[in-house]
Amino acid sequence: MEKKRYHHKNLKNELIEKGIELVDQYGINQLSLRKVAQACNVSHAAPYSHFSNKEQLLREMQSHITNQFAAVLEDTVSKYKNTPDFLLEFGKAYISFFMKWPQYFSFLFQQGNIRIDLDIDGNEECNYRPFTIYKEQILKLLADADMSQSKKEDLVIALFAYVHGLTALTTMKNVHYSHKWEDKLNDLIKIFSCEF
Amino acid sequence: MEKKRYHHKNLKNELIEKGIELVDQYGINQLSLRKVAQACNVSHAAPYSHFSNKEQLLREMQSHITNQFAAVLEDTVSKYKNTPDFLLEFGKAYISFFMKWPQYFSFLFQQGNIRIDLDIDGNEECNYRPFTIYKEQILKLLADADMSQSKKEDLVIALFAYVHGLTALTTMKNVHYSHKWEDKLNDLIKIFSCEF
């Protein structure tokens, strides 16, 4: 028989993961601290031993998802880097992730915790690794191109904005991911490949 | 002296507008039905005479903002339609709107109430006029182009996704709108104008 232990030992991580599960199932609007605590079989105030408030739990959940997402993208990078298919495959991986977990997109970007350094005044920092990964690869592809550095960085932002924007559009329709979409995505991403 | 009237006469609209004001000032997370009611000098349950629940008020607020936004874009269209500057000016107007009211972007797109017909299976509908407006104009510009209809529609989606994606990126940094940005935007939008 399972003895109910007072101490949980790994509560912090479990709160983050159960929280993400609940967002996945019911969406961010239905999420409450107390439900997350209950899902971990723990009193409603227990989370306050690990997070200063709800906001912080949400931030750590976002960070956790972002890291998973980045890992998926790293896989894609290692498969397709320095190949002509990279642009398409990265875009497909990016969109597919949010098609698989539609609740994540608005959850990640609604609170305003994600920052991307668009290098306008240079004193911001980026905490969104998917962008960093993308930027790094594209700059490699452009290494020998006849362009100024600033023009290259503009192109990075442009391509990334395009992929991210496509994701925003596809997730706002609650269409299930279909191969039909994947085909269309091929065409869409090729539209702007003319730059290369 | 202002006599306190029991009946408000125009409460529904005022709730929508005060609600939007509060979102503008404090963000959607700080918004509550009761605060909106209080801002209208009305009891906390009064909104239920006009909205079935909070969700519906939020939807009507979103719809109100979207209509204002569409009106701004229509102005831009009437100024620049059928000119070489249209693509750039529309993009600038689109982004500028959300730079002016940064809270609106996540508010509009977080609840999942906005649908855009990407014509994947054709049985969806679009309730987001900014896209409709854009689509109409681009298709006009492409009227004589040597392209299939489906390719034209792909291009519409692509261009729109790009503008929308740029907006997403610029609003996630809480940078104040600057002319420096407007210059950069020029470059960014021109990147993909090569299609024309």
Add this chain to the structure above:
DNA sequence: TCCTTAATCTTTACACTGTCAAGATATTGG
């Protein structure tokens, strides 16, 4: 080993939230 301290969890409490039901007030049409 025991004791002190810190970390982790529970319990209790409170103000705020969305929502409903019952009642009060105003408007409208006959």
Add this chain to the structure above:
DNA sequence: CCAATATCTTGACAGTGTAAAGATTAAGGA
């Protein structure tokens, strides 16, 4: 002028985030 309806108030309730105080466990030094 009256009845029906629309609009607003009041009161209530369960659910929420969060703080404070207390209980339990863990860890480290004597």
